[in-house]
Amino acid sequence: MQQIVALAKAHIPPAEEHMREFCKEKVATTPMNLMQSFLNLFTCLVQRRSITKDNLGLERLIDFLFVYSVVWSVGGNTTDDTRAVFNEWALKRFKDQLGEHADSISNLYDVTVDVEEVTWVLWEDLQDHFHYDKDVAFFEIMVPTVDTTRYTRSEEHTSELQSLTSSR
Numbered sequence: 232m233q234q235i236v237a238l239a240k241a242h243i244p245p246a247e248e249h250m251r252e253f254c255k256e257k258v259a260t261t262p263m264n265l266m267q268s269f270l271n272l273f274t275c276l277v278q279r280r281s282i283t284k285d286n287l288g289l290e291r292l293i294d295f296l297f298v299y300s301v302v303w304s305v306g307g308n309t310t311d312d313t314r315a316v317f318n319e320w321a322l323k324r325f326k327d328q329l330g331e332h333a334d335s336i337s338n339l340y341d342v343t344v345d346v347e348e349v350t351w352v353l354w355e356d357l358q359d360h361f362h363y364d365k366d367v368a369f370f371e372i373m374v375p376t377v378d379t380t381r382y383t384r385s386e387e388h389t390s391e392l393q394s395l396t397s398s399r
Contacts (some may be wrong), residue, residue, distance in 0.1 A: 234290060235273070240325065245251060246305040249320045254313035268304035276344070288349040294328040295344045295351065300326070301325075302339045314340065322394065339366045341377070343384065354381045 234260075247265055250256070276296050298321070303308045306317035318339055332351050338344055341387040354377045361374050 234293050235297065238270070238294070241244070242297075242301060243305065245324065248299050250305050250309060250317055253316050253320070254309040256308050257310055258308060260308060265305050265374070266308075269300050270332050272304050273297065273300040276346075283340070291330065292346065292349045294330070296346075297351070298325045298342050304359065306340075338383075343381075357384075 243266065247262060273296060276299070288377055290380075304319075306321060307315065309317050320388075321339050322329075322333070322336065325339075329336060329351075336351060342353055343357070344350075345352045
């Protein structure tokens with residue numbers, strides 16, 4: 232818990248400040264919106280995978296989930312034309328948290344955390360393969376892309392969070 236609080240205090244205010252100064256938002260947010268989004272996403276990622284203090288590589292995993300959560304909560308609402316600005320800032324800011332992956336990741340929006348392996352994986356590596364079925368109606372065809380993979384997973388996180396909070 233102390234690691235998460237220390238990371239949040241050290242990095243979330245500067246992330247918000249950078250986003251507000253150098254990026255544009257698709258939808259206006261308040262500091263409270265951003266912090267709540269971060270906490271919701273981070274909590275969902277940890278609870279969904281039943282991460283406990285007994286997990287091997289726990290500190291590194293928390294670093295990765297923290298970076299992922301900041302990028303998608305603070306930087307996820309940035310416009311397409313300013314998202315690269317936030318990405319560049321985040322890559323520099325989170326160099327220590329990215330550890331041995333810092334030099335191999337060029338876009339934090341293109342990767343997600345593999346909790347079991349405690350590493351980063353490209354969204355495209357998780358993308359389902361498309362199989363055309365001539366018997367399926369055109370309007371029922373869903374061609375998987377990196378974006379549909381990314382947003383489907385994000386929607387799953389949101390749905391899980393809603394079920395977690397409604398069961399309290």
